Amino acid sequence: MKDVIVKFDPQNRSLMERLFEPPAIGKMAPFTKVVVYSFLAIWSFFVLFPIYWVIITSFKDAAAVNQGPNFIPFIDFQPTLDAWRINFTADPYCDIASIARQIYLLAHNSVIFVLSPFVSLQPMEPQICKIYLAFTNSVVISIISTIFCVAVGSMAAYALARIQYKPKFGNIMIFVLLILAVTLMTTYSGIPWWMSSAVALALFFFLARSIGRHFKMSLGNGDILFWMISQRILPPIVVVVPLYVMFQAVGLLDTHLALILLYAVANLPIVVWLMHDFFANLPIELEESAQLDGATRFGIFWEIVMPLTRPGLAATTLLILVLNWNEYLFAVFLATVKVQTMPIMVAAKNTGEKGVLWWEMCAVTVVMIIPVIIMSILLTRFISKGVLLGAVKG
Amino acid sequence: MQKPVPQNTKDIQPGNSPAGISSGDKWREWCDRHAGSFFIAPAVTLILIFAIFPTIYSMVFALSRVRFTGDGLKFRYVGFRNFAKQFFGSSEMHFLGRTEPVSILGMIIFAVIVVTVLWWLYRSWKTATWVRMLGRSISAAMAIFLGWILCASLLSGNSIGTLYTTLFYVLFGCAVQFAIGTGLAFLCSQPIRGRNFFRVLFFIPLMVTPLGVGFAMRMIADVTKGPFEPILGLLGLQDWVWSASPWSARFVMVICDSWQWIPFIFICMLAALENVPRDHVEAAQVDGASSFHIFRDVTWPQVVPVAVTVLLIRAIEAFKIMDLPNIMTGGGPGSSTESMTLHSVYVWRANDLGSSAAIAYLLLILTVVVCASFFNYVVLSQIRKA
Numbered sequence: 001m002k003d004v005i006v007k008f009d010p011q012n013r014s015l016m017e018r019l020f021e022p023p024a025i026g027k028m029a030p031f032t033k034v035v036v037y038s039f040l041a042i043w044s045f046f047v048l049f050p051i052y053w054v055i056i057t058s059f060k061d062a063a064a065v066n067q068g069p070n071f072i073p074f075i076d077f078q079p080t081l082d083a084w085r086i087n088f089t090a091d092p093y094c095d096i097a098s099i100a101r102q103i104y105l106l107a108h109n110s111v112i113f114v115l116s117p118f119v120s121l122q123p124m125e126p127q128i129c130k131i132y133l134a135f136t137n138s139v140v141i142s143i144i145s146t147i148f149c150v151a152v153g154s155m156a157a158y159a160l161a162r163i164q165y166k167p168k169f170g171n172i173m174i175f176v177l178l179i180l181a182v183t184l185m186t187t188y189s190g191i192p193w194w195m196s197s198a199v200a201l202a203l204f205f206f207l208a209r210s211i212g213r214h215f216k217m218s219l220g221n222g223d224i225l226f227w228m229i230s231q232r233i234l235p236p237i238v239v240v241v242p243l244y245v246m247f248q249a250v251g252l253l254d255t256h257l258a259l260i261l262l263y264a265v266a267n268l269p270i271v272v273w274l275m276h277d278f279f280a281n282l283p284i285e286l287e288e289s290a291q292l293d294g295a296t297r298f299g300i301f302w303e304i305v306m307p308l309t310r311p312g313l314a315a316t317t318l319l320i321l322v323l324n325w326n327e328y329l330f331a332v333f334l335a336t337v338k339v340q341t342m343p344i345m346v347a348a349k350n351t352g353e354k355g356v357l358w359w360e361m362c363a364v365t366v367v368m369i370i371p372v373i374i375m376s377i378l379l380t381r382f383i384s385k386g387v388l389l390g391a392v393k394g
Numbered sequence: 395m396q397k398p399v400p401q402n403t404k405d406i407q408p409g410n411s412p413a414g415i416s417s418g419d420k421w422r423e424w425c426d427r428h429a430g431s432f433f434i435a436p437a438v439t440l441i442l443i444f445a446i447f448p449t450i451y452s453m454v455f456a457l458s459r460v461r462f463t464g465d466g467l468k469f470r471y472v473g474f475r476n477f478a479k480q481f482f483g484s485s486e487m488h489f490l491g492r493t494e495p496v497s498i499l500g501m502i503i504f505a506v507i508v509v510t511v512l513w514w515l516y517r518s519w520k521t522a523t524w525v526r527m528l529g530r531s532i533s534a535a536m537a538i539f540l541g542w543i544l545c546a547s548l549l550s551g552n553s554i555g556t557l558y559t560t561l562f563y564v565l566f567g568c569a570v571q572f573a574i575g576t577g578l579a580f581l582c583s584q585p586i587r588g589r590n591f592f593r594v595l596f597f598i599p600l601m602v603t604p605l606g607v608g609f610a611m612r613m614i615a616d617v618t619k620g621p622f623e624p625i626l627g628l629l630g631l632q633d634w635v636w637s638a639s640p641w642s643a644r645f646v647m648v649i650c651d652s653w654q655w656i657p658f659i660f661i662c663m664l665a666a667l668e669n670v671p672r673d674h675v676e677a678a679q680v681d682g683a684s685s686f687h688i689f690r691d692v693t694w695p696q697v698v699p700v701a702v703t704v705l706l707i708r709a710i711e712a713f714k715i716m717d718l719p720n721i722m723t724g725g726g727p728g729s730s731t732e733s734m735t736l737h738s739v740y741v742w743r744a745n746d747l748g749s750s751a752a753i754a755y756l757l758l759i760l761t762v763v764v765c766a767s768f769f770n771y772v773v774l775s776q777i778r779k780a
Contacts, residue, residue: 028586036584040578040581040582043578043596044595044596046653047598049614051598051602051610053613054610065619067619068619068623069622069624156438158433159433163429163430163433165430176450180450228437228441233710233758233761234449234758235757235758237716237739238751238754239448239449239452241750241754242447242449242452245451245467246451265441296425297433325603326605328604342603343603346603346609356609356612358609365610368603368606369602369603372603373601379601
């Protein structure tokens with residue numbers, strides 16, 4: 001800590017000093033208080049105004065939107081439920097019976113969604129009650145993807161914090177070259193993708209066993225961790241077109257499984273990064289004594305380590321859940337009909353010929369925002385306890 | 395309780411339980427011995443299949459002319475022509491901006507940049523290993539290239555392309571968001587009432603879907619039907635349209651982007667500020683230091699490592715900006731608010747998959763070099779200092 005040199009003369013204080021002088025340590029001067037609270041109030045207004053505007057617009061009709069700015073319901077304009085009705089009930093098929101059927105189909109399809117490439121889903125006439133379909137899709141995809149991502153990510157993070165890995169640099173180069181060869185073969189000479197990848201995989205294991213043992217240079221855990229985290233730098237636009245072609249080749253286009261896997265991978269770096277920090281900070285003695293008592297690695301991980309990191313786990317899960325809930329780029333490229341998610345519904349209100357149907361779009365956006373606000377309230381409770389700070393410190 | 399004593403000492407290995415000898419536990423023991431692979435294999439496989447492979451595959455796109463035919467895509471190898479097009483060919487105006495008449499000011503500043511970069515490279519020549527030297531050369535090359543484009547386009551009074559629009563969003567956006575976010579965090583770290591309320595409130599924008607933010611901002615920024623119409627009227631600016639001039643449109647983008655991302659800086663910096671030991675601050679207060687001095691000399695040095703890391707994360711995400719310009723202006727006027735991601739998407743929509751992949755690759759290279767340079771020269775040194 002540097003020395004702070006301040007002239008302090010209690011007798012001759014300027015007006016500014018008197019105004020900003022705190023009455024006691026840990027308190028604020030009245031004038032400072034006014035300044036601070038007014039800044040906070042201005043910022044609260046700045047934060048809340050767009051949300052307020054979205055909410056009131058969802059209760060406007062076309063006329064109230066197009067007339068010009070109308071700020072206060074019941075005074076400036078007469079609120080209506082038109083937008084909500086159009087979205088949620090006024091669809092010609094949205095009577096009770098078809099909603100019930102829809103819910104049944106959704107339940108049925110969510111159960112077998114993992115098998116969707118192999119088992120044909122019941123046809124879901126996409127023009128019916130799109131919003132319910134999209135909402136359920138969003139819920140199913142984001143929850144399952146989050147659980148999957150957190151499970152895979154925290155396993156990897158734990159392993160990187162506790163087990164020493166020494167992948168040979170040469171083996172990695174062989175692997176990358178083989179991927180390159182497979183890609184070139186498949187695109188330019190038309191060999192089926194499964195054949196070339198099977199051959200390449202076999203070749204890799206053969207080469208790794210034979211030549212691989214002669215390589216000296218190897219990477220450490222820190223390098224693997226850095227590699228995993230650095231995947232976040234990858235702009236999604238780089239991978240989305242190849243992924244489209246890839247999913248088309250294996251018939252996974254427009255399925256839940258495709259989006260679940262993609263969302264999980266996109267957020268894997270965050271999970272690994274945050275969870276690695278929690279695991280690395282746990283006292284290792286607990287695990288060592290459990291190991292002496294004959295517990296397996298999986299047992300230790302599941303019964304000792306996971307419960308200890310519960311706050312961090314919960315915070316990470318919430319964060320990933322929100323990110324998945326909001327994801328748009330992958331969804332718009334890879335989900336065309338069956339697995340449309342909520343962000344696509346929002347964007348769909350931007351129709352080409354009639355312009356943007358602001359009031360309808362705002363109703364959908366409000367539905368999207370409500371769960372997110374609840375989650376962020378939960379999440380801030382964790383963050384305020386400093387749960388996620390450790391990772392940021394690097 | 396007596397534990398079974400292992401007969402064979404080979405069985406006692408790190409990560410291998412000595413208890414797993416009995417015959418029924420073969421499978422369990424085998425699993426446990428390979429636990430290391432099982433733990434990390436799913437993550438590595440997922441990343442390989444869904445991140446590394448598509449990245450390499452994207453290179454094939456970038457090196458080909460891609461056509462849609464009846465039975466799928468047809469690739470024809472064209473070398474680096476898709477990349478060359480962005481720098482010298484038909485898309486040069488779009489990507490780099492107009493670089494033609496270079497003004498005297500641009501020349502002078504470019505010379506200064508080149509000399510500074512080369513001096514920096516020369517100074518690290520003696521101490522650095524060859525790997526580090528390679529990294530520094532790449533950073534230096536990127537700096538000189540970006541400096542040249544900056545001097546030839548913006549500083550010579552020419553229009554800028556999507557490359558510098560993206561960099562403008564990243565650099566200017568990060569600066570604005572960091573300044574305001576840190577300021578708010580500092581205010582909230584004072585002993586005020588309702589701190590938790592403000593914390594939750596200020597955090598919310600980050601969590602709203604970027605798409606929704608884009609549409610909400612488009613509504614609000616509308617000069618005829620939006621809420622600012624009366625204010626503009628009072629100021630006598632009824633005829634002013636922000637989306638008509640390139641720079642005002644870019645500034646509006648940054649403001650709207652800031653609405654969403656200031657909370658991120660805010661929440662991280664607040665956590666960091668609250669982590670600063672209370673007694674240091676109080677000791678300074680007892681000594682009669684003003685709050686400005688306390689912030690500069692006591693608090694700030696302790697939060698710098700967090701600050702640079704947060705900036706790095708923010709910059710990484712900022713390079714991916716797409717939703718806001720897409721929704722608010724559609725990249726207009728002209729292509730002046732297009733980020734590189736959006737540029738790539740529009741080229742993709744025009745069915746030029748090869749160029750689209752090439753632009754995406756250029757974005758990847760730009761992001762990696764800029765972020766890696768920032769990480770190596772700023773973040774690491776700050777973390778080491780702390």
